[in-house]
Amino acid sequence: MPPCPQPHYTLNMDRETLADAVEQGRAELHRFEALRYARLTESVAGHPRGSVVLPDGIVIPGYPSIARIHTLSAGLSEQFRGHFWAEEKIDGFNVRILRHEDRIYAFSRGGFVCPFSTDRLPDFIDLALFEAEPELVLCAEIAGPDNPYLEGAPAFVARDVALYVFDMMRKGVPGFLPQREKLERIERHQLPATRIFGRFRPADVESLRRLILQLDEEGAEGLVFKGESEANRAKYVTGSSHVTDIRVCSAQLLDLPPEYFTNRLVRLALFVTEHGQQDDPELERSLGTALLSGLNAAVELSRTRGRVDHRYRCRFRERANALHFIEHMKATGGQRVRFHPGMPRAVDGYWELEFDRVFDRMTGTLATALSGAIQFD
Amino acid sequence: MPPCPQPHYTLNMDRETLADAVEQGRAELHRFEALRYARLTESVAGHPRGSVVLPDGIVIPGYPSIARIHTLSAGLSEQFRGHFWAEEKIDGFNVRILRHEDRIYAFSRGGFVCPFSTDRLPDFIDLALFEAEPELVLCAEIAGPDNPYLEGAPAFVARDVALYVFDMMRKGVPGFLPQREKLERIERHQLPATRIFGRFRPADVESLRRLILQLDEEGAEGLVFKGESEANRAKYVTGSSHVTDIRVCSAQLLDLPPEYFTNRLVRLALFVTEHGQQDDPELERSLGTALLSGLNAAVELSRTRGRVDHRYRCRFRERANALHFIEHMKATGGQRVRFHPGMPRAVDGYWELEFDRVFDRMTGTLATALSGAIQFD
Numbered sequence: 001m002p003p004c005p006q007p008h009y010t011l012n013m014d015r016e017t018l019a020d021a022v023e024q025g026r027a028e029l030h031r032f033e034a035l036r037y038a039r040l041t042e043s044v045a046g047h048p049r050g051s052v053v054l055p056d057g058i059v060i061p062g063y064p065s066i067a068r069i070h071t072l073s074a075g076l077s078e079q080f081r082g083h084f085w086a087e088e089k090i091d092g093f094n095v096r097i098l099r100h101e102d103r104i105y106a107f108s109r110g111g112f113v114c115p116f117s118t119d120r121l122p123d124f125i126d127l128a129l130f131e132a133e134p135e136l137v138l139c140a141e142i143a144g145p146d147n148p149y150l151e152g153a154p155a156f157v158a159r160d161v162a163l164y165v166f167d168m169m170r171k172g173v174p175g176f177l178p179q180r181e182k183l184e185r186i187e188r189h190q191l192p193a194t195r196i197f198g199r200f201r202p203a204d205v206e207s208l209r210r211l212i213l214q215l216d217e218e219g220a221e222g223l224v225f226k227g228e229s230e231a232n233r234a235k236y237v238t239g240s241s242h243v244t245d246i247r248v249c250s251a252q253l254l255d256l257p258p259e260y261f262t263n264r265l266v267r268l269a270l271f272v273t274e275h276g277q278q279d280d281p282e283l284e285r286s287l288g289t290a291l292l293s294g295l296n297a298a299v300e301l302s303r304t305r306g307r308v309d310h311r312y313r314c315r316f317r318e319r320a321n322a323l324h325f326i327e328h329m330k331a332t333g334g335q336r337v338r339f340h341p342g343m344p345r346a347v348d349g350y351w352e353l354e355f356d357r358v359f360d361r362m363t364g365t366l367a368t369a370l371s372g373a374i375q376f377d
Numbered sequence: 378m379p380p381c382p383q384p385h386y387t388l389n390m391d392r393e394t395l396a397d398a399v400e401q402g403r404a405e406l407h408r409f410e411a412l413r414y415a416r417l418t419e420s421v422a423g424h425p426r427g428s429v430v431l432p433d434g435i436v437i438p439g440y441p442s443i444a445r446i447h448t449l450s451a452g453l454s455e456q457f458r459g460h461f462w463a464e465e466k467i468d469g470f471n472v473r474i475l476r477h478e479d480r481i482y483a484f485s486r487g488g489f490v491c492p493f494s495t496d497r498l499p500d501f502i503d504l505a506l507f508e509a510e511p512e513l514v515l516c517a518e519i520a521g522p523d524n525p526y527l528e529g530a531p532a533f534v535a536r537d538v539a540l541y542v543f544d545m546m547r548k549g550v551p552g553f554l555p556q557r558e559k560l561e562r563i564e565r566h567q568l569p570a571t572r573i574f575g576r577f578r579p580a581d582v583e584s585l586r587r588l589i590l591q592l593d594e595e596g597a598e599g600l601v602f603k604g605e606s607e608a609n610r611a612k613y614v615t616g617s618s619h620v621t622d623i624r625v626c627s628a629q630l631l632d633l634p635p636e637y638f639t640n641r642l643v644r645l646a647l648f649v650t651e652h653g654q655q656d657d658p659e660l661e662r663s664l665g666t667a668l669l670s671g672l673n674a675a676v677e678l679s680r681t682r683g684r685v686d687h688r689y690r691c692r693f694r695e696r697a698n699a700l701h702f703i704e705h706m707k708a709t710g711g712q713r714v715r716f717h718p719g720m721p722r723a724v725d726g727y728w729e730l731e732f733d734r735v736f737d738r739m740t741g742t743l744a745t746a747l748s749g750a751i752q753f754d
Contacts, residue, residue, distance in 0.1 A: 065754070068751060068752050068753070069751055070752070071746065075751070078748070078750065078751075079749065079751055253639055253642060258638070261635070261638070262638065265630060266746075269669060269673050269675070269676050272669060273676040273680075278673050283665070284665030284666045285662040285665055287664070287668060288663065288665035289661045291642055292646060292649060292655075292661055365643065366647075369643075370647075372456065374446055374452070374455075374611055375445050376445070
């Protein structure tokens with residue numbers, strides 16, 4: 001193993017800048033057990049929203065948005081000149097995992113310590129890797145049916161959650177580790193990682209088309225294309241992932257921005273027409289089912305229980321982390337999150353939490369409609 | 378025939394009130410050939426938006442919005458105490474037809490003289506009825522594939538347009554004629570009218586349920602329930618009409634308010650669950666087809682012609698009215714309406730107009746997407 005390089009932090013923030021940012025409402029101070037940290041709610045001094053400032057001023061940059069291309073043929077040739085890697089895009093939530101003073105934390109996209117992800121890390125990763133590489137930051141997706149944030153889960157995660165590493169950074173250093181350094185560490189530390197389908201050029205449209213159609217068939221979310229630089233990235237998702245997104249969220253149709261649905265419908269049509277899937281009766285039915293199954297279930301919930309909600313379940317190794325999570329959701333989720341009594345409860349060596357998120361507009365609109373009240377459009 | 382009653386105008390507006398309303402932007406002055414009139418763009422002195430003020434100050438009230446019930450069982454018992462009539466609701470546009478100084482005009486819901494409807498009246502109605510009843514105002518729906526405003530048409534109007542009378546008023550008099558007086562005039566003047574299914578009570582839920590399911594099957598829009606007073610009305614539409622609305626407008630998904638789609642989806646689920654149509658594969662597919670057929674066509678239009686639009690066609694008896702219509706659309710439809718060269722053209726004894734309405738946001742969004750450009754969500 002090569003000797004650890006001496007850390008050289010080029011990303012940091014002095015106390016005064018941070019204090020100003022907090023005062024301007026561009027940063028918030030938080031605490032997770034012994035760790036005091038700040039998260040940026042807006043960009044500050046060139047650091048993007050979602051960046052985390054550790055107590056020593058070291059900045060962990062926010063994970064950058066990846067731009068979307070809507071067509072494989074035009075998109076690849078427009079966005080890439082040289083080689084790029086194609087990796088699987090997984091439908092979960094994004095965390096940055098790092099060590100600070102002998103503890104390992106997982107930070108959410110927004111820059112919070114995520115009590116759930118932090119708690120579960122030992123189930124997925126041998127954390128001894130941070131002994132060897134204390135400066136490493138793992139960027140990973142956590143996905144699965146028993147996650148506390150998202151309604152859907154990839155078909156290949158049948159229960160609980162799983163973790164997939166897809167990028168690496170160094171604390172306080174801009175940019176990602178080069179692909180080969182990432183691959184070498186994934187192998188060395190036996191890290192769970194997203195599937196990497198290989199290295200391509202823009203002219204490889206046909207093989208990528210076969211690949212995305214295979215992923216579409218599998219129900220996978222799509223691909224992330226990674227060029228040489230951090231800026232030279234793009235995502236391209238499957239048609240079926242749009243239908244899945246619509247299915248898992250149709251019960252909350254009126255509580256999400258309507259663009260959640262309209263944008264996915266337009267993207268689905270772009271995928272369908274690019275890949276000649278027009279007039280596929282199975283696809284058409286799956287879209288209709290995606291919309292109606294959730295909406296019909298919402299009407300039934302309104303009729304039988306007087307409210308429309310979604311039940312979330314997740315489990316923790318440590319009871320304290322479950323309590324941290326409850327506190328976090330109460331602080332950020334407001335009245336809409338209702339924890340069941342007696343939570344967390346011990347189940348199979350874990351501490352399980354169940355809670356409901358209430359969809360206020362669906363609840364109100366359907367209650368009014370079912371009451372027989374009139375409505376003027 | 379009874380002698381004509383002497384007109385007694387209780388709805389009128391003096392010049393000063395109208396002038397003030399115009400100054401405040403609540404009324405607009407318009408001219409159609411020799412007729413100078415005003416339309417109310419907001420309510421003025423108790424007269425609702427869409428009301429028309431004739432040169433003598435007589436007010437033709439705006440056609441009132443009809444409130445919607447979302448369930449048959451709860452809705453009827455909540456909204457009606459005594460008897461009510463059930464009439465067919467037709468998917469077209471609403472006009473008020475009246476005589477002023479020996480000419481017959483059709484006014485749109487917004488209070489404009491509609492050159493198209495005004496032109497075509499003799500094709501549907503024997504206008505001699507206004508000799509006998511100069512004070513009568515007919516409220517009618519105009520529907521059919523060759524109409525200049527709407528993308529869809531009822532299945533039972535296979536070509537051109539048809540006209541259906543559903544209410545009657547008197548010039549300058551509040552309220553509608555009682556049902557029996559309306560029926561008597563429909564018969565006497567052989568007027569085309571909406572189907573009237575009979576008189577019901579709130580307890581007649583089962584027969585109305587059978588009726589709405591028959592209309593749903595036929596592809597009809599739905600029912601209007603009319604109680605004794607003008608205020609005591611409600612509409613209840615079929616599930617299939619929501620699917621139809623979505624189908625005819627899905628190509629302009631991003632150009633309509635997204636609530637156009639989300640509201641219809643919620644209403645569809647309310648219909649489906651009330652009538653036990655859950656998990657109907659035909660219905661699910663029809664919804665998916667409704668969304669994808671228009672969206673896929675929009676992508677194809679963008680790819681082949683660089684813009685997304687809808688073609689409208691309609692025909693006029695008089696060339697002058699076609700020219701009035703062009704002028705009206707240019708004044709109100711802006712840049713989005715493009716008339717084909719050489720219009721109007723003589724076809725089968727009529728003057729035919731074809732024009733396209735361009736959907737700007739669909740055109741722009743799809744052009745960007747197909748160019749290969751990236752997009753950050």
